[in-house]
Amino acid sequence: MLLRALPNKSILRHYATKLDVLGVLRERGLIAQVSEPRSLLERKLERGEKIKLYCGADPTAKSLHLGNLLPLMVLLHFYVCGHDIVTLVGGATGMVGDPSGRKTERDALLDATRLDNISRINKQFSNFFRNAVNSYKQKFPDSEVNNGSCAHVNNYDWWQNVKMLDFLANYGKHIRIQSMLVRDSISSRLEARDGLGFNEFTYQILQAYDFYHLYENEDVTVQIGGNDQWGNITAGIDLIGRIATNTKNPPFGITVPLLTTSTGEKFGKSAGNAVFIDPEINTPYDMYQFFVNTTDADVGRFMKIFTFIPLDEIEHAVSSHLQCPHLRQGQRLLAREVVNLVHGPGKGDDAEMVSDVLFGRNCSGITGDELVRVFREAGVLLECSRHSTLTEILIELAQCSKSEAKRRIKQGSIYLGPERTKVVDEVSSLDPYVIDGKVLILRFGKQKCFVLKLC
Ligand SMILES: Nc1ncnc2c1ncn2[C@@H]1O[C@H](COP(=O)(O)OP(=O)(O)OP(=O)(O)O)[C@@H](O)[C@H]1O
Ligand SMILES: N[C@@H](Cc1ccc(O)cc1)C(=O)O
Structure with missing residues (x-):
């Protein structure tokens, strides 16, 4: 596996002092766990070695949502620092269903629905990274962004050729039942009344093999996911450790904390409280409204997670916001920045204009054409x-x-x-x-x- 050095110019203002992407991510509250030997990964990054990371999502809905953005923000930070990233849509895993974090079995999707979701999610992945990098460049015009490469894969492309007998013969013996049984996603369901189907039980093997496949064929050494993915990610690390031909570069897993609602539920599709990033489902204005309603206590935390605003500016913005919280300046900045990042430069400003007009701020000076454009885009x-x-x-x-x-x-x-x-x-x-x-x-x-x- 070839290690390439990062070009010096890709080191951005935020990371300039330490080459420490992980440190920055930790300070921003984006790291829950990093697998061992962590210091090896830290040293690689400090030496400026380029790495390749991946994160997957299953096509269980038409769109990615704000919860999915947490692991994608981690990929994004690495990407703008010059590292290579891969997004994976689970064309194969989506047929099986991940039991992680779920109390009950998922309903199977019709083939046509799953295929439609796959193409939508792939489009959302590529739009997200394009918009985010553009908005980064617009926000920090003096920073030279030498982002790495960004590839999009579908795990059905390799799973469709895997034959069950070959798989069991070649890989089965390397996958240990004991470690599968103790993973949270499995043990919690074994105790539940309805138990767990064999499909869901084997899910972790599929994700483990994906990591192995990307490690061997694409030089991917790090998998990112929500903290509910820890078991699936470490299953991949175990498998690579047992069968990979070249283990000079150990694989790693990094998880992000789960974004939860005020009642502690994971924010996402299953809980039915998702805000989707596809503008056809939730407009940029809907997303703006979601963030503008953030509580004062969450404003700073969300700015760290969902935006590129430097940490010192966040501190400053939050303290001046707290002097006059009723003006909601903190929420407005947060909402504008997230929408600019997710939907592209200017979209947050447009959503703010709609909100200002609807909620009675001074709107004189806006032309008729501009009003038609932004209100049409907002769907109102x-x-x-x-x-x-x-x-x-x-x-x-x-x-x-x-x-x-x-x-x-x-x-x-x-x-x-x-x-x-x-x-x-x-x-x-x-x-x-x-x-x-x-x-x-x-x-x-x-x-x-x-x-x-x-x-
Ligand atoms: N609320 C959240 N906070 C942090 N990460 C999340 C959140 N929701 C999803 N993710 C992460 O996003 C990635 C893709 O998730 P995926 O779309 O496959 O499932 P999901 O959104 O968790 O769906 P479901 O709610 O149906 O389980 C995973 O790494 C998952 O852990
Ligand atoms: N299991 C992940 C999605 C995923 C699928 C395949 C992978 O290789 C990686 C991640 C989830 O449900 O959130």
Whole structure:
């Protein structure tokens, strides 16, 4: 296995002092466990040796979600420091189902659904790394980013050729049942009433063999995953130790802490609380809203995990945020940065603009075209005929009767235009409130705001 030295120029501002990506990741709260011999990995990195890392996700949903971003952020930090990365979509493992962290067996997916999920997830992997690197470059224009290579693989590509008899004969004896039985994902399910199917029991063998395959064929030496993946990752390390032809470069596993909800549940698909990164499922604005609602206590932690904001700037941002927490400056910075990173430079700023308009911040100066673009992307642009009267528009928006609409206007709870002009009567023309002849901002009291494109 060839070890290549990292080009000096790839050492970025954040890592300049130590060549210590692992140290930075630890400080950012992105490391739960590193397998032994850890010091060997640390020394390699300190010497500037280039390594290759992989992380996998099963195609059990249409999209990756914010929980999946934690291991991907680890890959990303290594990537912008010049290391090579591989993402894996589990075309094979997705047919079997990972029991890790689950109390019950997964429902099998239809082939067509799984295949569709695979192509979507591969696209999300490549978009994520492209957007994140672009947003990194935009954020730190003076840093030279010599990112490593980024490859995307599907484990079905090698599993489809593996024959069961050959596998059992060649690898079976190297896989020890005792160590399989004691892994948390297995032992916890053996005690449960419904037990565990043979498919799920063998899952760790599949993931172990993936690591072995990538180690032998692609020079991958590190696997990253959530902490629930520790058992599967160490199964791979065991297998490599037993059968690899060249063990001069020992394999390693690095896990990230599991992002949990306030009730301690893993944030993800199974728990049904995921925020997805596919903009067709959750728009950048949805993601912005999720982060803007972060509690004060989590703002700094999430900035460390989900953004590239340097640690000293995070400290500064959090302490000035805590002086006036009601302004939610910390949450706004966090939300803007994450969305820029995941969806590409500028998308966080666009989402912030939508949020500012909807939640009543000063929005004068935004052009009609810009409003149409950002509200359309956020999926919250409404349309109405430019010949409609105010009463007709209200009937549509509030799904109310004509008399109810008129009553609302009389009550003085309707505000129009960027200047939020209160109206108390049907207006003869909406034109004075319309921005650039095409967009009307209409508010119901303080709570609701609508942006309408006039057609
Ligand atoms: N909440 C989370 N925090 C940290 N890592 C996570 C989280 N959710 C998933 N991951 C990690 O993302 C990687 C891919 O996960 P994958 O998509 O296969 O399953 P999942 O999202 O955990 O799905 P499920 O909820 O159905 O178990 C794994 O390494 C997993 O540990
Ligand atoms: N088991 C991982 C996904 C995965 C699949 C195959 C691998 O080789 C690696 C990771 C999970 O469910 O989160």
